[in-house]
Amino acid sequence: MLTENEKKELQAALKKYPNRRSAVMDALRIVQNGRGGHIVKEDMLEIASILEMQPAEVNAAATFYTMYNVNKPVGKHHIQVCRNISCSLMGAEHIIKHLERTLDIKTGQTTPDKKFTLSTVECLGSCATAPMMQINDDYYENLTDQKVDEILKNLK
Amino acid sequence: MVTVKINGKEITVEDGTLILNAARDAGFEVPTFCYQADLIGIGSCRMCLVEIEGQKKLQPSCVTPVLHGMSINTESPTVVSARAGVLEFLLANHALDCPVCDKGGECELQDMVYRYGPHKGRHAEPKFKFHEKDYVLSPVIIKNSNRCVQCVKCVRVCREVVGANVLTSLNRGDHQEETSFLRSFLDCDQDGNCIEVCPVGCFMRLPYRYKTRPWDLKGADTVCPYCATGCRMVIEHRDGVVIRARAQLGVGLNSETLCARGRFGFDFINNPNRLTTPLVRKRGALEPASWEEAMGLIKKNFSVGGGKVGGIASPRLVNEELYLFQKLFRTVFNSPNIDSSSRWDPLAVESFVSAASMHEGGVSIFDCMASDTLLIIGSHLSDENPVTDYIVRRISANRRMNVIIASPRAMKLDSSATQLLRHLPGAEDSVLEAIILNLNYDKLPDETLKPVKDARLEALLSTAGALDKEIKAIARKLGASSTVAVIAGTDFLRAPQSIPALGLLKDLLRSRGKKVTVLPALDRCNQRGAWEMGVHPGFGPGYSRVDKKGLGCDGILAAAEQGELDALYIAGSDVASMYPDGEFAAKALSAVKFLVVQDIFLTETAKLAHVVLPGASFAEKEGIFTNQEGRAQIIRKLLPPPGKAKRDFDIIRAVGESFDPSFGPKNPVLVLDEIRKEAPMYGDVSLVFNNKKNIEDKLDNRAALVKGAQSAALKVSRIEPRADLGGAEQFPFRLVTGNHLFHSGMLSRMSSSMTGLLNAAVIEISEGDADALGLRNGDKVSVRGAACEAQMTLRTRKGSGKGMAFVAENFEDAPVARFFRRGKGAPRVAITKI
Amino acid sequence: MESVLLKNIGKPDAHRIENYVRNGGYRALAAALKLAPEHIIQMVKDSGLRGRGGAGFSTGLKWSFIPKDPTVAKYLCCNADEGEPGTFKDRGIMDNDPHLLIEGMIISSYAIGASNAYIYIRGEFVFGARRLEAAIKEAYERGYLGGDILGSGFNLDMYVHRGFGAYICGEETALLESIEGYRAQPRKKPPFPALSGLYGKPTVINNVETLSCIPAIIEKGPEWFAGIGPAKSPGPKIYCVSGHVKKPGLYELAMGATARDIIFNHCGGMLRDDRALKAVIPGGVSAPLLTPKDLDTPLDFDSLAAKGSMLGSGAVIVMDSSTCMVKTAYIINRFFSHESCGKCTPCRDGTPWLTKILRRLEHGEGRAGDVEMLESLCDNIFGRTFCPLGDGAVMALRGALKNFREEFQYHVDHKRCMAC
Ligand SMILES: Cc1cc2nc3c(=O)[nH]c(=O)nc-3n(C[C@H](O)[C@H](O)[C@H](O)COP(=O)(O)O)c2cc1C
């Protein structure tokens, strides 16, 4: 069930558009942010009923856009390392290996304490400060092994 | 018109013609996957790319209209290599499991690769697999996504034509999968149109699975035996077992679509409970007997003159049989007591036929859809005539037209309406009269209905449960249209006091110079045929005048109940289950001195008979069905009747012959000749149709529409509303009935596919009413009325009117007919949770 | 050249409206609202401004296709999806100087008669989205948005629509589908958005940088704009430089700067002096790469087109001699196949196939005939897809194959890389 705050946020989103369906991306984002980073069946059903859509249509939107994690729980800190061309030129693969080693997980996995999930992503538009990664909403740029260690240490 | 050159050949086509169709008209085949005439073009599969002179890139011919002077090449080397390239890509991730695929042998991908290459596979990379095992999507649909070519027709047909919108694409890129919400079980119309449009073995029929290879099937062109939309289809058998019904692209008004009943409901044909031998009652029980014995009893008990006899023939028989049946009664038994419906009053039928102008000849649904305004009233079209619903949805979406739906229950088609009117059940008369008043009553042709005051309007609005502005908006739309089509459904026959208003509205609009057509939406495949063959106590073949009017079903039962009926011959009707007062019907039928029932199952009615005759299903005979539009269509024989069962035609003829050896004509073809003479509406109706795809056979085969009758003995009678059973405090819901999407009449109950979809009666109320009662969808409830109590499952429907409960007509364990009382209006019920 | 697009970047709190206004912001808007909309369209036409989103279509011409009927609702959509790898200029503007974009959008909306404007920003740009939302709020508070803007009688509402991970949303019709709440698959054209776009209404879609040029054109006049850079693609241009250079970043230069000028004069040369330049991608990964012999090609729409490449989004990616071209091609192709929307066959099934072959090559599992196969598959994709994404994938790969075919063949023959 959506919380009161989430409902309010969704109502605000609905004001932006002439029809309800257009708010589906906002609705999914609101729910994902409020649910520790992923979306489950019940969320989609509820969004469908609020937006007067078919559940399948909500499902369709949720799985088209890669930032929605449908039925894919992620850790508290979702580390997404860019591995596109500019970052790769500047050593992204090395950073990914370093993270795998430090967190002791493979890309795509979550640490047993559910604190970190490690993913790779395509270009995040931060190419001049490569290599870089995004952890939840924030960008971390010009990465080196030491910098990564420090960042991880500061994450609670 | 524009002229273009295709592969050097000049051709002139209409403006806006797609290159694809222009090429096809010019005789060049262009392969396609994602194109389908009835769906909005998406141009995505790229199979149909063609070269246009002066354009650098190949263009998708399925979404590109011709422009004057274009020079198009559909066979150039680039085009040919592009096709092979696209096919190679489609095969890259394809499962290539043709040997175990149900589609093998009739797969469009197979065919195309065979024709257009590549003939050598170059893809040597690991394939992406959506899943390991096929997954079940519903009791009738199973899915294998690994074979998908992403034409998205399944999703598009579900959204654009069926209006269910439960299929969609999940994920993206080469992981895109057309499926349901989280691949979960589908709660939908189960019509399997997704299966039909699928070019490969992705969506498949679950009941058909692994049963056969298409080349081992033998098929017959036929017409669906359920509602009167008249969908053309092919049924196919292997070793005497019918295992598939399918529709074909571009064939019949339904084109590639069918509803669940049509596509999956055929399996009653091979139901092991089919009657295969005559039965006669001996020492109180029905026992197998020979045809001679059965016919002997009939001969003994039916009197050719004097005694009182009656006949009821089902609107599921073909015209030839129905014609012969009425002839048997009128000329051999000398009795005018014949009817084709156990549910409706003959006076109502006559009035309806007249008010709907059925005697003026056939009305094409496509003409209705070309009008400025379409008014749908008295019909729960989405459930009763699903494919009619598809046609309305599909065409209205592509046209600027008004679609006005007036109905007490919400339905799927509501989303296509430009205006919705939720009125009280049974109040079609008030709705129509209020519209008429607004349309300026000074010009009404019928003087007797003229005295109206505004107080009258107030009263009408309140009995209709409608707002003044809603009615005014409808009247305004009608007034501003120069062509109006009305789809008028069976609710007019259930609440016949509304019929005169229908006729009046039609006359009024016509008197204003508008072109008005009325399409009756009927729920039995050959109801219109039954009437037009004269199976009615008040008119003969072609709606002709009869010397002597007789009793309809109700009158016959009343006579029987009084012990005044010597013999009754029922062919194909389950009067005991369907007559709206089950108790009375059973009593009356038991009181008939000699009851003959001819049917394909031992129905509740047959159980009461003295003689039971095994007839044939639609798959076992030839003949003509006339659909609701007045379109005469042939059904062809696929199989012989089972066991000792016979074609109904042969049985009726034999009964006649046993009294009068000259009775005939002796074969259906000659009967047809006689029909053409006796019912001139059928005089030059063309029956040339062939279920093969061909260019001539356009969806709208107008030559098959019946013509107007020269003289029709019909009149609209004023029918007093029947008094309600009362008890509003005790029984808050008004009970209404009709057909269910999965069930109509008796046949569907004998189909294991249909009972697999829904096996027991459900009662449907609006979501709001359910909330107020603290009830939820799926609850088991007790339904109590003055006459009956039964247990059912509750269904809730969003948007339906308040205070109304709907139960479909056809479930033996909770027959809605038992809630009704003869001569009384709609019953009322109370609903409580168990 | 005087900086106009990046002029506020680096100034403290440049994103706050008071600072923007203090630096002369919203003056162009006030001036524009006194002009007739057609007049503004004419100015933009005269300026020679060509879209900075990739295709380089004349902005003024695009606007002039919008029907003039005042009773029909119209929309302006800002394409801030910025997904082309190597590109980060729009983010630069939105993060640091959001009011420049907003002002440009208000003027543009006025010119085309739109009363609703959406900024479609990619989902990863959370910071930018918040900045924009805050800036829009400020603009409302100051009367630059909302009803009767600056007493002109013109009304405009502006909203941020956040994407959520799909490069294809940068394609303008996919972007519209996405705002409408559908899967972002491109629509067929015609009808073009100018006649039937968002919600079926006339719609203009422009890139962030394009719209950000508008205030300067109003203030300094179209002649000023047209006088910068080459006559056929004039104006200031932000180049996004990344890869093996000393000072990667955003550089606002006169259109038509050469790669040599950018790399060696503005960016301080190659990252490592001991490594030579091997290749430059001049306009985002869809653009075929340039080799050192083409370093003096002006980076503008027409000059690059003449060289068989394109300016695209202006993302300059610099690669030195240590770079494996097979790996580069693999990464770029992997991106396109990951982002293929799934609508059309050649792109949906062709790009993953290419990627699988390239991955094998890269991992030393090449097979004889792989290079020819790549070329043949490219032929089967190019020009046959529904939208330009598939073409982009092919152009990039073809560029690499054309210039470095022997490197690919080496991977096949020796199961390893020649460069590293
Ligand atoms: C696959 C694809 C991706 C695109 N991505 C972007 C993008 O991220 N940002 C952008 O402004 N334009 C992008 N475009 C170009 C847009 O479709 C469109 O041409 C542009 O937004 C028009 O704005 P402009 O005229 O101001 O350049 C893309 C086009 C394609 C085919």
Ligand code: SF4
């Ligand atoms: S080229 Fe085709 S599959 Fe690829 S993104 Fe465009 S439409 Fe989608």
Ligand code: FES
């Ligand atoms: S049939 Fe034309 S693109 Fe599919």
